[in-house]
Amino acid sequence: MNRSTYIVVGVVVVLFLISWILKAVSLSGEDDGYILRGFLITMSAFLTLAIFSFLYRDNPFYKFAEHLFVGVSAAFWMTQGFWSTIVGNLIPRLSAGLSGFFMVPHQPSPWNISYWIPVILGILLLMRLSAKYGWLSRWPLALIVGTTAGLNFVRYLRSDFIVQVSSTFVPLLGREPHQWQGAGAFVSQLDLSATGQLAALLTNWVIFVGVFCGIVYFFFSKEHTGVFGRASRVGIWVLMITFGASFGYTVMGRISLLVGRVTFLFRDWLELIS
């Protein structure tokens, strides 16, 4: 590290300490643990700014925040896995002694091999750490992949295929509460609201034309020329509009997260807003 790096780090440390002191002082009247709370809020603000600093360019503060996040996340999920799955689900069913040791209520039940199978598979999974017996970890992994695929296959087939296909069969001339009663009735009772008959008809037609042309675009056994080609082109437009809508939603989501962090900085850290 060169001299300027030391100066920058020193300035940031001093600013951090000043912020901590000021925050603790401002919290001292309302909170008993004001020193710790002041530290936590200052640390959160520092980490937020450290992450944002990447927008300028890569730097050691960003790297520190990034590595801290990865490390804390890994540790968090590991301890969660241990305490919620092994201690929470398994040990109370296996042993009164271990339940007492981990201070969880024992759930007495007759000896059941189905509780021991995950223990054995879990140990086999850890064999991955051994060069000699690493191959044993393939068995539980195969079971996990097979079970997940089996479970998901049925659910996805039903919800994402059969029900979706049947949902696409929409009445093109309307249904209850907008039953088609002829063109005259349609024009005389024309309702332009989002819940009106016109909107319902348009929605159904968009679904029908969109799905049909979208499928045509992915049909490669026939050259995309003539009427077929025009339908395929409409399919591309439908896909592009869908991707655009997804991107728009993503932008909205990211802006929401930015608003969340800026609100934290202005409200909790700088106390500029209430």
Add this chain to the structure above:
Amino acid sequence: MPNVGVLVPLVAIFGGLIWLLVRAIRGREVERRVIFMFIFVAVATPILFPITFQEHATPVVKNLFDRIENLPSGSTILMSFDFDPAMAPEVQPMANALSRHCLAREHKIVFMCLWATGQSLLNTTLEYVIRPDFPHLVDGVDFVNVGYKAGNEGVLNVIVSDFKKMFPTDVNGVPLDGVEIFDKVGSCKDFDLILTVGGGRPGPKEWVLFVGDPADVPIGAGVAAVVAPQLYPYYPRQVIGILGGIKGAAEYESELVKTHPRFENMEKPGLRMMGPQTLAHVVILAFIVIGNIAFFRGRRGKKTE
């Protein structure tokens, strides 16, 4: 004075955008850090000097609102907090608004989480929303928090047929056999409505796949904007209503205040966040126009060469 506060940054933003547009027409490129700065100012200004917009519930939000509103008082609703702090700014406002609405209609709520991180965010809702707004409601009688259970889709696969097999006690260790709400609830099929708030996996999609469709239980979802488009195909047959992103939360809050004026003074983070959203979107749209002008200008320049 606040008007002056909001006017100065707005003039700066739109003045800057016009200046960048002129630069783009002249064929000059825009430094990416300038874009970040504009977005920051566009987001920060409405936070410091709130700008609010009128929101109206769209049918996809109104459907869910009406379902909760029209359920008979005392109906049992399962509400799952399947999100983490990263998603919280977007989906916590939905969770808060949905909880308020359900409890205002005197429905019984069973709270649970499929995400370990959801537990602390659920506690936030209980501590800062439910207890202050409904101090007379009793934990274990009017609502129950059964907490988090590891297992993702595995949990759903069990509770769809036997809820207490996976959650024998509430989060405080009280057996559910003695909790009144569970007198008529044996499995997910017995809930009048399931609300899932989240955006990752497991989340609303898994609730539809593993509980909603197999058990034929109505599901309402509050989702992060990023995954909302993936959920819309399920509406209205498999999901009765969707709050998509902060816009969905704002629409729901607006409908809640309109129907239940007692919530007029409640914190409305969804509506509050629509100001920064709108301004940031206007800036992004302007940059898309500027970027396209710069692109076509550059292409024309290359052709002439």
